[in-house]
Amino acid sequence: MLGNAGLLLHLEEILSLSNAIITHHAMILRELKIALLLATTLILGRPNSYAQSEITWPGGTVFDFGMIKEADGDVCHRFTFRNTGKEPFVVLGATGKCGCTNASYSKEEIAPGDTASVVVKFNPTGRSGTFKQRVTVLLSSPSRLNTLFIKGVIEPNDSTININNLNLNQ
Numbered sequence: 001m002l003g004n005a006g007l008l009l010h011l012e013e014i015l016s017l018s019n020a021i022i023t024h025h026a027m028i029l030r031e032l033k034i035a036l037l038l039a040t041t042l043i044l045g046r047p048n049s050y051a052q053s054e055i056t057w058p059g060g061t062v063f064d065f066g067m068i069k070e071a072d073g074d075v076c077h078r079f080t081f082r083n084t085g086k087e088p089f090v091v092l093g094a095t096g097k098c099g100c101t102n103a104s105y106s107k108e109e110i111a112p113g114d115t116a117s118v119v120v121k122f123n124p125t126g127r128s129g130t131f132k133q134r135v136t137v138l139l140s141s142p143s144r145l146n147t148l149f150i151k152g153v154i155e156p157n158d159s160t161i162n163i164n165n166l167n168l169n170q
Helices: 004-044
Strands: 062-069 075-083 091-096 101-105 115-122 129-139 145-155
Touching: 062 075, 075 145, 091 101, 091 115, 101 129, 115 129, 115 145
Parallel strands: 062 145
Antiparallel strands: 075 115, 091 129, 101 115, 129 145
8 A cells, every 4th residue: 555655656657657648649749730731732732923932031040048937938939031032932831849839920922022920939837958949831932841949948947847857766
């Protein structure tokens, strides 16, 4: 028969495993979403009017948040891009690598010379330490796939448990 401490330890292990399974399934769903988006684009093709589009990211494709506090909640960064080609294009999708990272984007056609943006939001809840997350942006232009990165260091709440620092053999 387990005492209260033993039962609590088992419940914490079960909760930790449940969270790991949920995170794993969320990552699989994200990867399937990216694959489906890419497959749809490849099957449907791109309109001829998009054939010579190009894109530049004036502020770069990597943003470092530096030190952020888990307690402060979500952080966002707006990545701006410019159509430097001679033809318009559209953003077909933007997907984060895991459930902690989401992206929103302009769904309007971007004419030559115009700018638009992709806003990346990161949720640090339940995380601590260094992070680096990828967002894949799918365009209707020849530079079809673009990758954005956000990174930083999370200062955890006092209540956040860092599983990497636990010693379960004690």
